[in-house]
Amino acid sequence: MKSLWSQEEASRFGTDLDLRVYSSRLLGHDPSLVLHGGGNTSVKIRETNVLGEEQDILYVKGSGWDLATIEAPGFTPIRMDHLLELVRLESLTDLQMVNELKTQQTIASAPTGSVEAILHAVLPFKYVDHTHADAVVTITNTADGEARIRRIYGEDILVIPYVMPGFDLARLVAERFAAEATERTLGLVLMSHGIFSFGATAQESYLRMIELVDRAERYLADHGAWDLSVPPAFEEAGDLGLELAQLRRAVSEAAGCPMLLASDRSAEAMAFCRRDDLEVISQQGPATPDHVIRTKRLPMLGRDLDAYVSGYRAYFEEQASNARSPVQMLDPAPRVILDPQLGLVTCGKNATEACINTDIYRHTMQIIQRADRLGGWRALSAADIFEVEYWELEQAKLRKGGQPPMFSGEAALVTGAASGIGKACVASLLARGAAVIGLDLNPAVNNLHLRADYLGLACDVTDTRALRQALELGLRRFGGLDMLILDAGVFPGGKRIAELDDGLWRRVMAVNLDANLALLRLCHPLLELAPKQGRVVVIGSKNVPAPGPGAAAYSASKAALNQLARVAALEWGGEGIRINSLHPDAVFDTGLWTQEVLEARAAHYGMGVQQYKTKNLLKTEVSSRDVAELAAEMCGPLFARTTGAQVPVDGGNERVV
Ligand code: ZN
Numbered sequence: 001m002k003s004l005w006s007q008e009e010a011s012r013f014g015t016d017l018d019l020r021v022y023s024s025r026l027l028g029h030d031p032s033l034v035l036h037g038g039g040n041t042s043v044k045i046r047e048t049n050v051l052g053e054e055q056d057i058l059y060v061k062g063s064g065w066d067l068a069t070i071e072a073p074g075f076t077p078i079r080m081d082h083l084l085e086l087v088r089l090e091s092l093t094d095l096q097m098v099n100e101l102k103t104q105q106t107i108a109s110a111p112t113g114s115v116e117a118i119l120h121a122v123l124p125f126k127y128v129d130h131t132h133a134d135a136v137v138t139i140t141n142t143a144d145g146e147a148r149i150r151r152i153y154g155e156d157i158l159v160i161p162y163v164m165p166g167f168d169l170a171r172l173v174a175e176r177f178a179a180e181a182t183e184r185t186l187g188l189v190l191m192s193h194g195i196f197s198f199g200a201t202a203q204e205s206y207l208r209m210i211e212l213v214d215r216a217e218r219y220l221a222d223h224g225a226w227d228l229s230v231p232p233a234f235e236e237a238g239d240l241g242l243e244l245a246q247l248r249r250a251v252s253e254a255a256g257c258p259m260l261l262a263s264d265r266s267a268e269a270m271a272f273c274r275r276d277d278l279e280v281i282s283q284q285g286p287a288t289p290d291h292v293i294r295t296k297r298l299p300m301l302g303r304d305l306d307a308y309v310s311g312y313r314a315y316f317e318e319q320a321s322n323a324r325s326p327v328q329m330l331d332p333a334p335r336v337i338l339d340p341q342l343g344l345v346t347c348g349k350n351a352t353e354a355c356i357n358t359d360i361y362r363h364t365m366q367i368i369q370r371a372d373r374l375g376g377w378r379a380l381s382a383a384d385i386f387e388v389e390y391w392e393l394e395q396a397k398l399r400k401g402g403q404p405p406m407f408s409g410e411a412a413l414v415t416g417a418a419s420g421i422g423k424a425c426v427a428s429l430l431a432r433g434a435a436v437i438g439l440d441l442n443p444a445v446n447n448l449h450l451r452a453d454y455l456g457l458a459c460d461v462t463d464t465r466a467l468r469q470a471l472e473l474g475l476r477r478f479g480g481l482d483m484l485i486l487d488a489g490v491f492p493g494g495k496r497i498a499e500l501d502d503g504l505w506r507r508v509m510a511v512n513l514d515a516n517l518a519l520l521r522l523c524h525p526l527l528e529l530a531p532k533q534g535r536v537v538v539i540g541s542k543n544v545p546a547p548g549p550g551a552a553a554y555s556a557s558k559a560a561l562n563q564l565a566r567v568a569a570l571e572w573g574g575e576g577i578r579i580n581s582l583h584p585d586a587v588f589d590t591g592l593w594t595q596e597v598l599e600a601r602a603a604h605y606g607m608g609v610q611q612y613k614t615k616n617l618l619k620t621e622v623s624s625r626d627v628a629e630l631a632a633e634m635c636g637p638l639f640a641r642t643t644g645a646q647v648p649v650d651g652g653n654e655r656v657v
Pocket of ligand 1: 039130132165193
């Protein structure tokens with residue numbers, strides 16, 4: 001553990017709060033200290049209010065902010081004197097506590113302060129830092145963890161036994177600190193939870209955190225529990241996409257909504273999933289209690305969903321009977337699956353959730369294995385974990401609900417995704433919550449979007465092997481396929497039949513027709529497994545109902561594709577798979593149409609460019625986005641009872657109407 005503090009950088013942050021932002025980000029950037037929204041920090045500042053009164057304000061991390069990217073507005077200002085009064089109460093429920101935090105903040109629009117706000121307030125230091133450092137959690141989660149922690153830190157820290165985060169923990173810390181803290185106290189270790197450091201300046205508090213965590217890491221190294229041997233290479237099992245899609249179907253049924261699955265087959269993950277003692281070490285609980293909200297208490301081993309679901313119900317029923325207030329059961333589907341072939345498989349209601357679970361479990365695997373070497377991994381009891389999983393505040397969020405996006409938990413594949421209508425389809429699907437695999441010959445497709453729910457793959461759709469590979473990669477990333485948008489196509493320049501050569505004809509047929517047949521065939525078993533039934537949208541052309549001279553190859557290929565789609569609607573209707581076509585015309589914001597070509601075509605008709613662009617019944621322009629929005633809606637509930645349809649998107653064409 002090394003300090004990332006840079007005096008030069010820090011000097012650019014002027015105020016106490018700005019420095020709080022700077023050192024919080026340093027902590028947030030190290031995933032071995034905090035992961036995805038974990039941890040929290042604070043600074044105490046004396047301010048003058050509008051009445052001219054001086055008051056001490058605690059600026060504490062607000063909910064919804066991540067330390068890695070936090071900014072000044074991410075810290076909620078709360079009146080210190082009130083927080084210090086609260087801690088003298090005998091008890092306070094979490095909902096009451098949140099109400100107090102909310103009503104005592106001095107900026108009404110600030111987020112709700114961290115549930116650890118009162119704990120931050122009672123520590124009498126200007127800066128307070130809190131992380132769930134892997135090394136500390138590793139040591140505290142062993143059978144003799146407390147004795148080890150005392151040996152490592154001596155009088156430098158106070159050891160706080162595990163108590164659920166919130167009011168009770170704040171109260172316990174206040175008592176212990178008053179009774180036991182000395183001049184030498186640099187921080188607190190919270191058993192099975194994490195670590196606090198504090199200091200007079202941002203730098204002092206940060207450096208103490210680094211130093212304390214570094215001592216834990218060195219201790220692990222000195223006890224042969226740091227370096228995990230590089231696992232041996234394992235045999236690749238070939239394509240696993242279909243098996244993943246089958247598993248995803250079962251997980252989605254258990255969850256009651258579509259879920260995405262991500263498969264990590266790294267050597268580390270495979271070695272862990274194939275450990276002989278997996279049933280023992282993986283079935284104890286998470287590394288730190290707040291992971292349970294995302295990962296559930298236990299991973300599923302193998303693929304027996306029924307056994308997992310009944311195990312979860314039994315755990316819920318047993319624990320719920322002891323709960324302080326009535327609780328509503330969460331969905332019983334796993335969020336982490338350990339399978340000897342599929343590797344570490346994580347599940348989420350969207351791609352970001354699945355990704356976060358992968359990150360969390362990658363750290364958990366290391367923590368478990370190091371604790372195991374140190375003398376035996378031991379997580380918190382099921383009762384303690386249940387308390388966090390079914391926490392009053394989380395249950396309140398559940399009751400509030402809110403509608404998930406239209407394609408939440410679903411995945412789509414779009415061909416021709418780097419430009420024009422295909423690119424617009426990617427955007428329309430992402431905007432509706434789908435994860436998207438974009439294929440295109442143009443490698444620009446790879447970096448079209450840099451986000452967890454997009455995977456761009458450069459791929460020649462006429463190469464069936466390349467298609468199969470791309471699909472396999474897509475399935476390892478998202479776990480299945482619900483929607484297919486067939487957009488890739490070529491439009492060769494005008495050539496009359498008399499001059500049309502066989503090579504050109506075949507190339508047009510290969511891209512516009514054969515590739516789509518191959519994709520439909522490859523995707524059919526996946527679409528059959530889609531939790532909300534498969535959907536296909538074919539981007540056809542006005543040339544299907546109304547061909548033009550000089551476009552024989554294009555028109556014939558699109559007409560054949562249209563017929564192929566109609567047959568697919570007939571053959572797949574019984575499986576609930578819907579396939580509909582769009583026939584756009586005169587979409588000029590695509591790569592095909594440069595200003596030059598537009599001017600030439602307009603001149604050909606004796607028109608100006610604008611007149612040419614709107615030469616349809618409605619005198620309107622048709623953009624890629626217009627087509628894409630309709631394509632996305634065709635995959636949604638509006639078209640749930642429609643298959644085999646052909647819808648023009650052309651502003652109205654005399655020859656089609
Ligand atoms: Zn914590």
